[in-house]
Amino acid sequence: MTEFFKQPLEAKKVYSMIPGNLQGYGQHFVVSENQKLDWADLFCLVLRPVDSRDMKFWPSHPPSFRNSIDRYSSEAAKLVSCLLKFLAMDMGVEPESFLEIFRGQPQRMRMTYYPPCRQADKVVGLSPHTDRMGLTLLLQANDVQGLQIRKDGKWVAVNALDGAFIINVGDTLEILSNGRYKSIEHRAMVHPTRDRISAAVFHAVCRDATVGPLPELVKNDGEARYKSMSYMEFVKGFFAAKLGGRGHVESLKNS
Numbered sequence: 678m679t680e681f682f683k684q685p686l687e688a689k690k691v692y693s694m695i696p697g698n699l700q701g702y703g704q705h706f707v708v709s710e711n712q713k714l715d716w717a718d719l720f721c722l723v724l725r726p727v728d729s730r731d732m733k734f735w736p737s738h739p740p741s742f743r744n745s746i747d748r749y750s751s752e753a754a755k756l757v758s759c760l761l762k763f764l765a766m767d768m769g770v771e772p773e774s775f776l777e778i779f780r781g782q783p784q785r786m787r788m789t790y791y792p793p794c795r796q797a798d799k800v801v802g803l804s805p806h807t808d809r810m811g812l813t814l815l816l817q818a819n820d821v822q823g824l825q826i827r828k829d830g831k832w833v834a835v836n837a838l839d840g841a842f843i844i845n846v847g848d849t850l851e852i853l854s855n856g857r858y859k860s861i862e863h864r865a866m867v868h869p870t871r872d873r874i875s876a877a878v879f880h881a882v883c884r885d886a887t888v889g890p891l892p893e894l895v896k897n898d899g900e901a902r903y904k905s906m907s908y909m910e911f912v913k914g915f916f917a918a919k920l921g922g923r924g925h926v927e928s929l930k931n932s
């Protein structure tokens with residue numbers, strides 16, 4: 678990953694994002710020529726289901742890249758199904774049927790390279806957002822900190838432990854859990870003299886799933902705190918809303 682980003686721009690541009698496809702090398706949510714861009718380069722890949730991989734975006738350099746990402750993907754998927762099982766037990770729902778919602782373990786990866794910026798306080802590495810999917814495994818690839826979460830309206834720095842994953846709850850999981858778990862708003866800041874690299878692996882529900890509070894939980898809680906919709910409708914709403922922060926998940930709450 679680090680070696681990929683270190684290459685000259687021309688080598689990376691071979692894998693440039695194509696409009697309408699969120700895979701490849703490029704930048705986050707470029708919606709207008711006048712927009713202030715995040716101080717980061719992204720590289721995104723669809724990893725699972727395995728047959729949905731588009732190998733034209735998978736770099737052939739460094740030579741170990743494809744194999745490393747493939748192994749990383751299957752280990753991440755194993756870890757996440759374990760975590761989902763624990764979450765099901767914690768919520769008191771049937772683990773098997775909960776895992777069924779994540780059938781095939783749809784998985785995407787976003788690698789982010791944040792170059793240093795001498796006026797680091799004037800830029801944002803990755804703008805405030807929540808992760809749209811279920812669970813995110815986030816790894817900070819070097820020892821430069823930069824992740825912040827919004828807690829009680831204030832930005833709090835997260836000091837990642839070396840080599841440990843940060844697990845983020847995304848919008849989908851907040852909704853499925855009927856609000857038991859909260860999708861955390863977060864952003865990334867940049868360092869004045871050092872570069873930073875992170876890798877996020879996002880885990881989504883399967884394409885035919887319903888995004889809505891689990892029926893068992895609605896029964897228990899006596900109310901559905903969020904609207905229910907098909908996963909496709911949910912994704913469309915996310916991109917149409919362009920709300921940023923917790924905007925989209927808040928808009929899906931039942932008042």
Ligand SMILES: O=C(O)CCC(=O)C(=O)O
Pocket residue numbers: 787789803808815817823824863864865874875876877
């Ligand atoms: O770089 C980070 O620490 C955050 C990355 C992130 O939030 C994301 O890729 O969604």
Ligand SMILES: [Fe+2]
Pocket residue numbers: 806807808863877
């Ligand atoms: Fe994120």
